[in-house]
Amino acid sequence: MRYLSRALLGLAVAGMFSTGAKAQEVVGNNQGDFNEFMDRSGNMYRAASGRPGPEYWQNETDYDIDVTLNDEDHTIQGKITLTYTNNSPHELDFIWMHLEQNRFTEDSRGTLTTPIQGNRYNGDIDGGYTISNLEAKVKRSSSSDYLINDTRMQVFFEDPIPANGGKATVSMNFEYKIPVDGMDRMGRLDVEDGTIYALAQWFPKAAVYDDVEGWNIEPYLGAGEFYLDYGDYDFKVTAPASHIVVASGELQNPRQVLSSTVRDRMDRAKESDSTVYLIKPDEVNDMSLRAKQEGTLTWHFKMENTRDVAFGSSKAFIWDAAKIDLPSGKKAMAQSAYPKESDGQGAWSRSTEYSKASVEHYSEKWFEYPYPVAVNVAADIGGMEYPGLNFCGWKSEGASLWGVTDHEFGHNWFPMIVGTNERRYAWMDEGFNTFINYYSTLDFNDGEYPARLNKTRNMTGWFTSEQREGIDTYPDVSNLRNLGMIAYYKPAIGLLLLREYILGEERFDNAFKSYIETWAYKHPQPADFFNHMENVSGENLSWFFKKWFYGTGNIDLGLDGVRQYEGNYIISLTNKGEIPMPVKMEITYEDGSSENVTLPVEIWQRGDSWNYLHRTDKSIENVELDPNKILPDVSSGNDAWPNSFYKD
Template identity: 75%
Template sequence: MNFFNRKLALATLVLGGVVMGNAQEAQGNQQLFSEFLEHSGNEFRTATGKPGEHYWQNETDYKIEAILDDKAHTITGKLTLEYTNNSPQTLDFIWMHLEQNRFTENSRGNLTTPIGGNRYNGDVDGGYTITNLEAKVKRSTSSKHIITDTRMQVFFDEPIPADGGKATISMDFTYKIPVKGMDRMGRLETKNGTIYALAQWYPRAAVLDDIEGWNIEPYLGAGEFYLDYGDYEFKITAPYNHIVVASGALQNEKDVLSATMRDRMEKAENSDETVYIVKPEELDDMSLRAKQSGTLTWNFKMENTRDVAFASSKAFIWDAAKINLPSGKKAVAQSVYPIESDGQEAWTRSTEYTKHSIENNSEMWYEYPYPVAVNVAADIGGMEYPGLSFCSWKSTSAGLWGVTDHEFGHNWFPMIVGTNERRYAWMDEGFNTFINYYSTMKFNNGEYPARLNQTRNSVSWYTSPSREGIDTYPDAVNLRNLGMIAYAKPAQGLLMLREYILGPERFDNAFKSYIKTWAYKHPQPRDFFNHMENVAGENLAWFFKGWFYGTGNIDLAVNSVRPYQGNYVISISNEGDIPMPVKMLVTFDDNTTQLIELPVEIWQRENSWNYMLNTDKKVSKVELDPNKILPDVNFSNDSWPVSQYQN
């Protein structure tokens, strides 16, 4: 039956009348309403979605010294990692990630990339050379290690003690910086020099947790990162004419910035308007530099972070402005970009965008904890690291706003709330896409469109036979589905929770509590589900199971509206796989309206329901979900009379 004939058939049923009562037997939703979430807590993670009494996570503190060679395009460095084992077991070894090994001809990531390529293309002439490795526990020293693709197992002669035992791992490393770094890092040639965007640039410790043990998934492409927290001190030695920006606070301004640049930065730190540190017309003015030859070493520190990144170039225009935080503290928004990206329709507004994104999310959800927020123009579509983002040097206007807000939104998910991106992309991409919606609505009173609430634009995907579930492993997902299952669908799920199911007050209370509770920790999906239920005071198993697991859809329907004993009976049904509370807007013949809300529990036993509307007015129209929050997959049955609703 085609779309028109189905509408005609429904209209005929309405005009002919429908038998009164819940006579239509349909399969109920007992399975969705039955206990789905694993509420049973333990000493590590509680049933309320909070860390348990004996919750633990390990700590990784780094000291790194690196040299950027702009002739050979290499990084050469020395790393010292102090590893604290807070787990209840001794450790004979630790695992580390060597993500630069992805850029080799025989890497797993390269060998699993289709011939035609995809977003995650990368060079194949790179990879780490690791030397002088030492792993120390107390007085014992070991150099034993095994490198397998993008992972390295480092062994100890004496185990790291449990419950706070420490080890020190040191090594030298070098690699060639790729041009194409899988849209996450790399090199960009510009008119005035090369822009180096450096991320995944040092060997990083893998996470040991109470759920998976060692999280040792190889770095393939779509799966991102999962890291422990610690303090970082890192020094970058670059050519004298380069500007280096990085995660964390610069420690030696007097050594690397001229007096003019320091004065301008001080002005920017106290200004709500953008202030140039290096103006577009000053790119060739070496008198601004602290030295006129050789190299400069830039020293940065960042505390309680899961990672750091940096960028370096002689081609950077550099500007900055103050970030105002709710507590009264200040941070600094900065942008660096080439002359090709200059202009009011382009990167000249980058710092304005960065400032708003950080301020809005701090006010609405949780205060930004880092001293800087740096936006770097690079040949990267958009990629986030703590306190620093890489965005496309070609982005302009709404596109630049969108990518800037998205990448800095990631400071909340997964930088503050340290989820496992490599396994659960939706817990960072989806959550971030959700908060981006509200940030965009607030920016300049809606200067740019916020479209997350236009959920029905995605119906063609929701009904596609090739769709996949949100819970699909990122590296295994069909890349054509990644945008929906990692970004849009989980974000629309949170939108439904806030705007349709719980309401803003209850949702915000629970969501902010989740962020605060799991800040700088490692929540699992179960922790999020449990925490939202417990703080919001609502059994949401039917929604979490239906929306986040599997490929079921929403389809609520108005079947008939019939006079009965001086009132009206409105017959509705759940034609989809996922039940929903019902919001009906009834319009009367005098153009007044009444909003009727029915709880989700009407669908516990059957998929049909009759509602008695007590009124002495004549009903002229009934419309489900009047604000169109739900991605209902069937437009034709959402209102009565059917012919009055056209989508």
Template identity: 65%
Template sequence: MKFRFQTLCIAFSFLGIANVLYAQDAVPNNQPKFDEFMYRRGNEYRSASGIPGPQYWQNSADYVIEAELDDTKNVLKGKLTMTYHNNSPEALPYIWMYVEQNRFTENSRGTLTTPSGGNRYAGDTDGGIKITYFAAKVHSSTSDKYLVNDTRMQVFFKEPIPAKGGKATVTMNFEFKIPKDGMDRMGRLESKQGTVYSIAQWYPKVAVFDDIVGWNTDPYLGAGEFFLEYGNFDYKITVPYDHIVVGSGELQNPEEVLTKEQISRFKKAADSDKTVYIIEPKEVGNTKNTRPQQKGTVTWHFKMNNTRDVAFASSKSFIWDAAKINLPSGKKALAQSVYPAESNGKEGWSRSTEYTKNSIENYSKKWFEYPYPVAVNVASNVGGMEYPGVSFCGGNSKGASLWDVTDHEFGHNWFPMIVGSNERRYPWMDEGFNTFINYYSTKEFNKGEYQSDIADAKSKVAWMKWNGREGINTYPDVARSMNLAYTAYYKPATGMIMLREYILGPERFDTAFKAYIENWAYKHPQPSDFFNAMDNGAGENLNWFWKGWFYGTGNIDLGIAEVKNTGKELQITFINKGEVPMPIVYDIYYTDGTKERKMLPVEIWQRGNKWTATIATSKAANRIQIDPDNLVPDIDPTDNLWMK
């Protein structure tokens, strides 16, 4: 459109403000709040539309592991062969692996950075991994050179792993003491009928090499969890004959480790929506009825494909039950629970399989189908921790508490087990998204048997006004302990609920979010990929929201400044006193008893922080309410309600 300079000069002269403009600073607009942020331009690896680019690549690793549990010394010994697939465009002279068992030593970085009073991520310090045999091979060249630094291990090859499809194998024998207190992620629970071993982070595993930073080698300190490559796992666990083992993936040799009666019960459970006992409470400790042999050791064999990790549990104290999981495609999976007698009961773990089944079915129907053959819940010394297909949850949990932890840990199968984000740096992409989907799962479980306060935005306001708060983008090992629950869980989940229910609406949000999950399933998205995916899928420029809510510590503070009834129209002046702009949803109550809902788009704040809405009506208003559904954590709600 052509704009004439002469017209502009006439306008300034008419208004009588030309001289004033030269005498004072210009009043800024709010464009910086809406500007682009981060580097979000697409390339051949990652598209600006939020999907993997045409040349996206990702390395992978396959594992064959044999391990033996010594329940007298609490030691696990293992033999590992890892086949590494280099799909990157560059040859690799070395790879980095994680030896996370070294976290449990006196001089580990994690131990040395644990506060003197301890925290959730304190743990035993008398452990550490021992590597008793090692070999690394590319083609026919074998190397025995490696370097261990804290929880990282650099493996060197005599010749580089070729780019775009090259392979290498790493073989090693290892052993470590199983910690009693394993940072609330693994360990030992003592029960009257035997120790429950929750075994995770139990083998050396390869780090992620990607197009963003190359090798992702952030040390394992505590709060930061995992970032792992996908691959296929074939693993065998040898235990005393009277133990039961459950683990990630499908049991390959049931005839060798189960009785005929237990196999029959499994078949019944696979067709039952009701929980079926595999080992009844009265049978625990009676090996004649529960074990196929009465001495020595037994080897349990599991396989799991296209997964980033595996974990398992072992004990002679397990009550064991199971039920069918119904998936949208018509496929079935099996929900299972194992727990000692102390955890049993109608309000306790006898409902665990019911909870597991419902959780998996809900997320499969609503977001993305569960891909694994089993979902196993283990009553553990661990308060709540997730691994692919296996969760460790507190053995003392009951009722709503057991539902909450079960639903949350199994929700992690979607974030980050299926959508493989970097938990070491961006916990909000797994904890926050998972807490968000937990809210809807809880609402729908058993006609609302339990309640969730995740959507109670007002309950988050006290923290958001606290001057010690930190941003969602704070790395987990950097965040203060009192902030991590908010930065990783509650604030991102609250933001996602606002985005779905208040800003976009369920239809647009669900379309974009499900596409994000599907496009990044079994891949490694970055925050920018998520932001681009949601912007494109919803057809909305959400820079103001990502920047304001997910990065930084700004707050929302909307208000009603003035209301005028002229008899022909209603004029409402809104103000934005906060750092984060937000659309305004508001209800108008009229004196005749009627009510109507209105919405103003976020763009009203682009030029300034005051906006007057005019509604043509002859009716008089006696009440106006901003955010009538209480979805927005406005830090000063006193001016959100106007009453005549």
């Protein structure tokens, strides 16, 4: 073969310099659309196959927390002990921690970058942390040195944390005023029977040190959410004895905080497919259902292998629950806590039913739910997720309550199980979650509520807007009017196109399930997702990932005409958009029969037009592109021959 190759090369060179050689016109092509657009090569930490490399590592953060909720001055006081395990190959002289309550100060970066007219991420400005008694220990060495800058704290060690498994502990006392307006993520709400406290971002927590960015220390501004390591949490919440406390994780001391009546009801709920009241609507102010009537109670929770925890506390809670059946045979418990203002069969009385259905669906279809509880808490928050616990709008009902409950529980898969960096890549949690929400909504009660993600052509007004932005725009930078599309709907539509138009359900599901299982409790980057989907599905998808996730171009496939040719037909196609796509078309014949034809995306590598020879002895009556209208094609007028029409 070597000799042959050299011979052919010699002929080619001779032809180039031959004066008698006929000049050849170089024809342009679209190969650039199909080339790689980012460095997706592998290394020792992240393989080119989209899997963790042989030396992949991530650090571990285990927390022991003890806090007291004061409902008179609306404060949290507590102590935290963080055990930090440095699995990286580097010694660490310091760690960075997030102080997200510092967002609620007058001079925080988040406050100063909020428009005068305000937005969803408004927050109180009279809060912020008071930190005291900090001690950072590595073996026998101890340090109290730290530096606070906005929502970040740098904690220094006298001796570095050793690499490859070295440990340190950081302990401190902390205190802050609980905001009323917590940027639609946490805060407090006054109702007739008391105050609902929605506690999230409620303790100092370690930032992520990874193999891609080193320390991930973007400040907490507003739209950008969270990026955290995994670990075990042991936490205690001391609250007024009149309160019910619900939280991420499993309650460790029910006998110390619940009456025998409530414990009996909880035991029934653990075996019940239908909702069981733990605290009935007419029992909200019945203090005999608490373990004691005065003073305080300390509620003790544990949660393993999680990236965060949250809790809700109030004396106004109606509380109900039901069991969750998981594919392995394990059980979990769905719970809902809400005030009487949210009660009603059309509203929060169905919350636990929704929660159970949502978690069971995702567990069966994608990956089993790993946590002992799934808690839905009514609060003055549109919808916000934490591992095992949501805060959802207390006025939501019907389809709205199903939608927000299902969406927030879906976040347990993205980013709680698959631990992406929300502050940088909102689309990897919001978009992926919006995608799986579509199928859960179709499944719930055989479609009780509408699922509209596949109505992609209803969104072409945004796709052609001059104000549109790319999916890769950082959430804190994007125009908030675009955030719903670039973080939620456009990436979700991208996955829909992959599943229902490009790859098909079987290949997509194999790849997507593998991605979830492979990166469960780890930190994938965008390139890891792209590489994994390609390798498992067996398809080069660079042309799609490049244009859809990292651009603002659009899809516009068209029919230029149909003509007879030697007893068959030539169907002339055109790609007038920036994004190449496979061509699916339905051909209908004069006798009323029809057939579907699919042409591969590679037809567009050679140019923007293509002639397809369709062999048939029947007479074609019409041809329609994308008959199921999956594509958000921005110009539907050229989708059919001989007449343009649109089928809903």
